[in-house]
Amino acid sequence: MAKKVAGQLKLQVPAGKANPSPPVGPALGQRGINIMEFCKAFNARTQELEVGQPTPVIITYYTDKSFTMEVKTPPASYLLKQAAGVKSASKTPGKATAGTVTLAQVRQIAEAKMKDLNANDVDAAMQIIAGSARSMGIEVKG
Numbered sequence: 001m002a003k004k005v006a007g008q009l010k011l012q013v014p015a016g017k018a019n020p021s022p023p024v025g026p027a028l029g030q031r032g033i034n035i036m037e038f039c040k041a042f043n044a045r046t047q048e049l050e051v052g053q054p055t056p057v058i059i060t061y062y063t064d065k066s067f068t069m070e071v072k073t074p075p076a077s078y079l080l081k082q083a084a085g086v087k088s089a090s091k092t093p094g095k096a097t098a099g100t101v102t103l104a105q106v107r108q109i110a111e112a113k114m115k116d117l118n119a120n121d122v123d124a125a126m127q128i129i130a131g132s133a134r135s136m137g138i139e140v141k142g
Contacts, residue, residue, distance in 0.1 A: 003063070003064060003066065004062060004063045004064075005060060005061075006031070006032075006061050006062055007031065007060075007061055008059065008060050008061075009027060009031060009033075009058070009059045009061065010056065010058050011023070011024065011056070011057050012054050012055065012056050012057075012075075013042060013054075013057055014051075014052045014053065015046035015049040015050060015051060015052065015053040015055045016043050016046050016047055016049065016051040016052070017051065017052060018038065018042040018043050018046075019039055020036065020039060024038075024039070028059075032061070033059065033061050033065070033067050034065065038059070038067065038069070041069065042057065042069065042071070045069075045071050049074075053074050054074055054075060054078055055071060055072065055073075055074055056071075056072040056074075056075065057069050057070065057072065058070045058072070072116050073112055073113045073115070073116050076109065076113060076128075076129055076132045077089070079112070079113070080109065080129070080132060080133050080136060080138055081099075081136070081138075083101045083105040083108075083109065084098065084100060084101050084133075084138045085099060086098045086099040086138070089136035089137050089138070090137020090138070091137075092137070093134070093135055093136060093137035094134075095137075096137060097137050097138065097139045098136065098137045098138055099138050099139070100138065100139045100140070100141050101138055101139075101140055101141070102140075102141055102142060103126075103140065103141070103142030106126050106129050106130055106133065106140055106142075107122065109129050110122055110125035110128070110129045111125070113125065113129070
């Protein structure tokens, strides 16, 4: 018999750094999810990623207090800022540029995020990533 789903929870946790302190602990605790079990499982699943990289995770929790989690790829904005070598996006996108990325870097980011994007091929994924870059004030050179 299938388990009865109690709900879903979306969090963004630094890779390899899940711990019971806020915001992770209270978000999980009030839903009856075992906090330490989540932290150990999340840190084990993200150990191959760069430590501290923001990692979205979707937690589906069940009425019997068990849970499953789906770890996503880091946000495109984080990857673009990292590729451009900037700390933050432009305050006035369209007028001032915060940095530049090459088409090769856009392709690399698109390939990494392909499973999380709503695109049929890499070229469509590259357009999505390039659009995100423009909205952040990061110029795509190519």
